[in-house]
Amino acid sequence: MTLAAEIDHNGTSPEKLLAPVLSTFWDQPESWTLETYRRHEGYEGLRKALAMDPDDLIAYVKESGLRGRGGAGFPTGMKWQFIPQGDGKPHYLVVNADESEPGTCKDIPLLFANPHSLIEGIVIACYAIRSSHAFIYLRGEVVPVLRRLHEAVREAYEAGYLGTNILGSGLDLELTVHAGAGAYICGEETALLDSLEGRRGQPRLRPPFPAVAGLYACPTVVNNVESIASVPAILNKGKDWFTSMGSEKSPGFTLYSLSGHVASPGQYEGPLGITLRQLLDMSGGMRPGHRLKFWTPGGSSTPLLTDEHLDVPLDYEGVGAAGSMLGTKALQCFDETTCVVRAVTRWTEFYAHESCGKCTPCREGTYWLVQLMRDLEAGRGEMSDLDKLNDIADNINGKSFCALGDGAAAPIFSSLKYFREEYEQHITGKGCPFDPAKSTAWADDKTAHAHRGVNA
Template sequence: MPLTPVLTARFDAPRSWTLETYERLDGYRALRSALEMAPADVVGLVKDSGLRGRGGAGFPTGMKWSFIPQPKPGEEPTGPAAAPKYLVVNADEGEPGTCKDLPLMMADPHSLVEGVIITAYAIRSHFAVIYVRGEAVHAHRRLMAAVQEAYAAGYLGSDVLGTGYDLELVVHAGAGAYICGEETALLDSLEGYRGQPRLKPPFPAVAGLYGSPTVINNVETLASVPYVVRGGAEWFKSMGPEKSPGPKIYSLSGRVVRPGQYEAPMGTTMRELLAMAGGVRPGHELKFWTPGGSSTPYFTAEHLDVPLDFDSVAAAGSMLGTTALMVFDETDSIVEATLRFTEFYAHESCGKCTPCREGTYWLVQILERLVHGQGRAADLDLLTDTCDNILGRSFCALGDGATSCIASSLKYFKDDYVALLPAEEQARLGRSLRLEPVGAAR
């Protein structure tokens, strides 16, 4: 069945990033509709649509908006309800293999800007920030230009479209730290501090940017909002499964014929996406793949028909994450790939939590021994033990993510690890050089 693009519909239009093209292709129509609604009704519409966060966690977007304390009608606001409300866009796309937000900001930045304005109006915010990854220089410039166009056209600033609603929007470039993709570390960075995760609670909805109620959403999430407003909740729910509806941008990279970004409804399978991408490169076969980036447990060929939505992927033992689908074939060493990912996490650990700071360092040392043929039989148990001492013991998910690729690689490909051990160490495991089938080991 042919797919009808939604989020990427403007990508191939001439000068798609300009306001002129955006308005010609129905841009800012949703904003006009939203401004005619009460803010609470916009929140209710997004709730009804079932839109879930596209940044990795998959939290219901409308529910997150509803957590912002609002003053009760006819009462003097007090406490958090009296504080200013802020909207922060997490555009710090840094997960290895992920490339969905940057193309969207490059090709169609006004869809994000329109989503920001609608969201800010819904949560009664008058100040919003788009936090862009520091290395994304071109996306930062394109967003800056789009915001300037929106100000000049009356979509931002004082008295937006003559409705009396005011909104200031700032595009902020970070310094290029992976940890700032974690929402509370991002807030610390915005406030001028070193980017490190905060202890929760309090959650950002109560005490976020500058201690005020704050909504933090991903780029793709907010770019979906104008389509929800224009099409309605039922239209949005007509795509994908009931609990994870809507369109999604999937990033395919690695050993495929045509790597790139592919838009399809939530719940599309990897087998279907591979068919769109021309399949695994000729003469080779799939060995393993990531459903949501390097911080999600690996999948194998047996998972090709798992629907790629939040609940189905979780039920199969992994996470949808950022839908960064990295494909590896039989020529790739899973141990070497896991070492590269682990080196990344050891480098990007902010150092705040001892299990993450020290644990990722030692994981790299163990994996390097194994890759260079200097491992010991005990290293396999040591890897598992070190992962167990990191998992669930850090302020944020970086530590947990660092253990995912290791634990899942040992689960599905332990024999690949054993094959790297010296012969005498293999003997200590009670194995011959003819190894057991994959999955037979612990």
């Protein structure tokens, strides 16, 4: 399901729909083929890009305001600009398709339905940074996507969009599709580069940064799938068209992954700055008979928000001002039947399992967070454990090699901030208040049914 909407400045519901961009023909037969892509102005952006000077092309993308869609929101054109020119070294573009964040499901559907948008974007980016070899690092478990991507690359070579002297421009480009082994840590750009080189995927100490010494110690740009796939439309329709959508500092369109206890989960393509309330209004809302309790704006590694934040603009500045991060725009919505402690425990177990173990704060900290969270969920915790949780999370946050540690700490901090009472109920009730088999907390409570999501 896709959606694009024009947002007014009063925060009211959108009055009219705009045509989707990345997802405009996902529902058409054989949407993944070169023939279908060409029917929708495919590779027209590339032709316009090849007519420009590479430096002018970088400046154009920079002026469009396109920000990275992989989580941090760093300006894409600026990232390209960091690549030193005239250094005599090979330059590389690496596309991060190792989508592993719990709740995030935008890049895999994009690659499955419209892989040529990524391939066209790769050729444009390589022309801009003067690269002759690009890599797509794909999560290895998604074999159907891997096969479809290989076929799209074959079509592009056959049609002259990859290979030597692309469209007579003199640009030579080789594209390699690499299947990873399923490690979440390889979503971190330097761990991805180590894995691509055949080593164990572990984050590198920076500096040097990838733009100076990345893949094979050469200047490298690492971009997310959606970031690169958005470039062709900007070149084809113009930067002014792109900046007409979204907000001033977060322009353009993007894919929102709506999941959880919602009536119609799926991919919703809309301008940055739309609100969760508007998305829910247009997607049927929460499942019938239930209300929103808490949600994540960018996957499980971003601080969770509550129903008080339904009208927060879903752009980088708006979500940041609310105390969270837009991240990958993975909107996981949980209703009042969900135990916050249980949800956070499962996320924490994931981060402990996926920690590469390279740095002590993350390796040891996530282990002890899991032990405390399991005790709290089972009703074996003590009140002092809540402060201990905060303390351990603080010892991880900002003190690890990469952002995995920050992601593990975020659900802890935010859930204690908004739902400390629920943690305390697990302690005083000797178990989960949402599970009658584990707790006596709600035995005499008239609100028991409401907490368990039973309609009055």
